[in-house]
Amino acid sequence: MTMQGKVAIVTGGGSGIGAECARTLARRGAKVAVADLDGNAAGVVAGEIGGLALAVDVSDPAQCQAMVDRVIGELGDLHMAVNNAGIGGSHLPVEEYDVDDWRRVLSINLDGVFYCMKAELKHMVGQGRGAIVNMASIFAVAGQRALPAYVASKHGVLGLTRAAALDSAPKGVRVNAVGPGVILTPLVESHQDTAGKAALAAGNPSKRLGLPAEVAELVVWLCSDAASFCNGGFYPVDGGFTAA
Template sequence: MMKLGFDGKVALVTGAGSGIGAAVSRQLAEEGAEVVVADLNGDAAQTVAAEIRSLGGQAQHIAVDVSDPDAVERLVQFVIDRCGALHLAVNNAGTDGVRKATADYPLDEWHKLLNVNLNGVFYCMKHEIAAMVQNGGGSIVNMSSILGCVGLPTASAYTAAKHGVVGLTKVAAIEYARMGVRINAVGPGWIETPLLLDHSDTVSTRRMVALQPMARRGTPQEVSALVCFLLSEQASFISGSYHLVDGAYTAH
């Protein structure tokens, strides 16, 4: 197994209380990083951090609402105060929102979803990048989706936010490339996470999964493998790009 070389690195993962975020946190810790496990659900974050420590890894936890810019600023300061620096970040926190056709989409739900899935990524990047520049560089992975490049009926807010995450990633990668900060986006497809399982019985979800060429859903660990590679120095010339983990779904 290729070693990714995270010894001595400090990593922040948002939305890390379950699913992909939890898988990424575990793998980062296994590879030697000290991980700050952040989630809106503080109890879930605590559980993941405790599991990592029980296996010999280094982890701390914190509850955070990434849609609150002040809370995000405090989050990054927490990482620096507790761990001394920030080298790696995975902006994974997100929500899926209601399923409505565009003209029927409730305004309050639109703003709520974009505040988490797009604004939250921006808030995190704003403070993470500043910390990494001071530290001489770092690496960020933003969690987009297959809906960062294709559409899904009744998911206008989610699709708009995930397209926006890809755009933010590209711009920031250009801006900070010469300062040693690499920034990439990952687009998971139909992955076995709480978000998908919550909608597993909806007609649109059943149709989309049925179109999956590999005839199965992906796992959080399969997404984590790519995320951790992109964070590592093995990917030292990869920045500003958007990588799909979708079992050929978007190849249709």
Template sequence: MLTLEQHHNPRTEVSMTKEFDGKTVIVTGAGSGIGAACAEQLAAAGARTVVADLNLSGAEAVVARIEAAGGMARAYAIDVSDPESVKAMVDFTLSSFGRLDGAVNNAGIGGPLKPLADYGLDEWKQVLDVNLNSVFYCMKYQIAAMLQTGGGAIVNMSSILGTNGFANASAYVATKHALVGMTKSAALEYSAKGIRVNAVGPGFIRTPLVENAMDEATLTGLAGLHPIGRLGASHEVANLTLFLLSDQASFITGSYHLVDGGYAAQ
């Protein structure tokens, strides 16, 4: 018969190993909002994190918070719409940490709110360059780096508007729909090579991108569109993103996961 001391209860065993120890992850658009929450949670879970953003001072502020909490991170100024800038970011990651294991392709813009026929050609092109072409550039170079060390995981930040329409946001909606399709195709191409690729579809999240584009009355109206009765928070999107990057999601690839307070269920 086992004595009390000999009895092993796995449910009470405490592991000191962090989920992302030894792994390196890039997060784009990480100077604020969802990207910052992802970067900080990844670092807290042990990842060596590259905090990439067009706004270098914002990225540096995130790195300062990570380092103050005992994590390891590097800030990097990037224009995700420029393929050479994206390639340089991946090269910087490899030279800094020697490998790439994960990526959160989160950088994006909302674009003007106006009917499709009123969109300027330059306005349309900018939204496509930042929200869609940039993710192609990121995955192109990230996947090549991950293949060098046996695989990895990528999360592309889409939106609830990756499957739903929204009036006066044709460019944004088009990019987020296309991003889901590109995610599925990349997953099929690289799953056998150890790389998982998934997309996350946040509802309306209270981030600087949303708050700067809308007044408080509009934000209140948006909150009412979610059955849960409020806007989401950045850390709630980061929670799902980290799960999809982790080994706990090892059988999940090519899929699109909502974190939307019930918006798309209506």
């Protein structure tokens, strides 16, 4: 599965799952642009893998277009994109959920994926090839208590993925979504103490939480030519959680 000569963008590439996707793509030979709201974090990961660091807020459509333009300008092309940047938001039921928090989660997790894909697809469709992987969640196909904005945003990411795939498939571009279960990253560490993580692990059929590398392997495979007939799909990587 060599990706020599291929160019990839990973949003939210400065931490957690995105950082591991960037490292895995680079190990397979791809030139990787690491885009993150936290430009320093992007710089650290890009430095590690010899990639291009970009400070980007995916909730701003102009920054998403500028990101794609810069990658094509500096790395020469764009073959693969992992739209991964996302946040958790507050843990509250709908009636207590702050309207501004709702908008912030949707603007990053869902609008951000749309803005990135809009810019990425313009180039990929023009080239008649490309592969996009959007970071959804198990909560793209299941509800969760006290997480309305996150759950709604991830259901939206899956719907957007399917819609985009139908338009893009005849044009040679593949668009898929992955659905990680609970993965040990800074996002989860910031919301869960040791007891919380143990309870989440106990509720998983595999009796543990996932690791970023276990998500990255799937993402990178979906980006690769090995996945040439996979389009519009939803791929859980959750230790069996959604099988229940």
